[in-house]
Amino acid sequence: MFEILIKTLKTGTVTTKYPQKPDIAPLGFRGKPELLPEKCNFCGECVKACPPGVIWLDEEKGEKRFTLSCCGCIFCGMCEEVCPCGAIRLTREYELGSKTKDDLLTIIRRRV
Ligand code: SF4
Ligand code: SF4
Numbered sequence: 001m002f003e004i005l006i007k008t009l010k011t012g013t014v015t016t017k018y019p020q021k022p023d024i025a026p027l028g029f030r031g032k033p034e035l036l037p038e039k040c041n042f043c044g045e046c047v048k049a050c051p052p053g054v055i056w057l058d059e060e061k062g063e064k065r066f067t068l069s070c071c072g073c074i075f076c077g078m079c080e081e082v083c084p085c086g087a088i089r090l091t092r093e094y095e096l097g098s099k100t101k102d103d104l105l106t107i108i109r110r111r112v
Pocket of ligand 1: 033050051052053054055068072073075076077078079080
């Protein structure tokens with residue numbers, strides 16, 4: 001018991017001050033996917049590659065629509081890997097708490 005106490009005192013504090021102080025995720029961390037609308041050509045490769053199926057394309061009233069829902073995203077990075085245009089990339093953002101599922105949607109629209 002005494003040994004454990006000594007070891008603990010020597011180690012010091014290893015926890016961080018988060019959330020009072022922002023905690024930056026390390027390089028390579030796979031967080032929220034981000035879309036770069038100007039680069040997307042609506043090819044649908046990411047839709048086919050997304051394991052949980054949280055990306056979809058549809059068309060309505062002469063408008064193409066691309067939707068990505070972070071609700072259900074497993075942050076695998078497949079969308080980024082297959083996108084031929086570099087239009088989607090995973091960021092280091094991990095604070096994804098929201099009151100509604102709709103708040104977790106990213107939608108881009110384009111006239112056809
Ligand atoms: S990171 Fe994975 S689960 Fe999330 S949108 Fe991309 S392919 Fe889908
Ligand atoms: S994000 Fe990339 S892979 Fe997905 S539809 Fe747009 S261009 Fe195609």
